[in-house]
Amino acid sequence: AQSVTQLGSHVSVSEGALVLLRCNYSSSVPPYLFWYVQYPNQGLQLLLKYTTGATLVKGINGFEAEFKKSETSFHLTKPSAHMSDAAEYFCAVSDLRAGTALIFGKGTTLSVSS
């Protein structure tokens, strides 16, 4: 069965600092992995996705993630945090039994202080 684990339910950084949000997955087949962002009282927006090919994936708003098969990880990073990055971030893996539906991690709330 597929699953996603996000390490750390809450991450706090200072403006301008590195952002690192951790995600590990479990899958018996090559996974399709996604990061979504949710701003307060809004729906989810896709940040980036990994399907096949290049293991370093660039997304919107300066975020990127690296697929590491040997570590079963897909951590999200951004070199320099901005106040507008404060949101909840979800890592997800495709649920191969359910069309294009996703299995989500429990989420990580990112706080950015000035």
Place this chain on the structure above:
Amino acid sequence: NAGVTQTPKFQVLKTGQSMTLQCAQDMNHEYMSWYRQDPGMGLRLIHYSVGAGITDQGEVPNGYNVSRSTTEDFPLRLLSAAPSQTSVYFCASSYSGLPASYNEQFFGPGTRLTVL
């Protein structure tokens, strides 16, 4: 293009009442899904549909019913509301191009439901 729309935005029900959460998309997407979001739980799949007339259960289907009579609409029905169904509900849609898992899910703004 309105994308994925959901109504209502907020709803308060009493235990035992029934209601329908509406979801519509104007992107001609084949795939549609319903999720519920609870604090500390992420999003969990309730039901999904791979096309008009075809639906299936997700991880947490109990107490919910769906149908898909058109490509555009995918309503979620609560048969007899319970306090455990207090949650935020999101509808999502995506293209059906192969392989299916390549396709981004587009989410609606959500419906915040409280059951007293």
